[in-house]
Amino acid sequence: MKDVISQVHEWIKLVSQVGIGLIALGVVVEIVFGKGAIFGQSVIQNLSQIVSDIGGENGFVGLVAILLILAIFQRTK
Numbered sequence: 001m002k003d004v005i006s007q008v009h010e011w012i013k014l015v016s017q018v019g020i021g022l023i024a025l026g027v028v029v030e031i032v033f034g035k036g037a038i039f040g041q042s043v044i045q046n047l048s049q050i051v052s053d054i055g056g057e058n059g060f061v062g063l064v065a066i067l068l069i070l071a072i073f074q075r076t077k
Contacts, residue, residue: 016073023043023047025038026038026039026043027043027044027047030042030043030044031044050062050066051063051066054066
């Protein structure tokens, strides 16, 4: 049972790392080539919307929350 849980944990970690890599790639490509260059939508606008949804009007609280989540994610590596 421990092996199964370990394998699932490793799989989730790998999928998360791939997702974060794709988001980073989307941001860089959008900065270089313009809006909608890689995924057909604005990655930066979607990230900004997520931050404002989490943090309300000014988005600062959402930004802090996302930074805390990333810090926790980085600590578990």
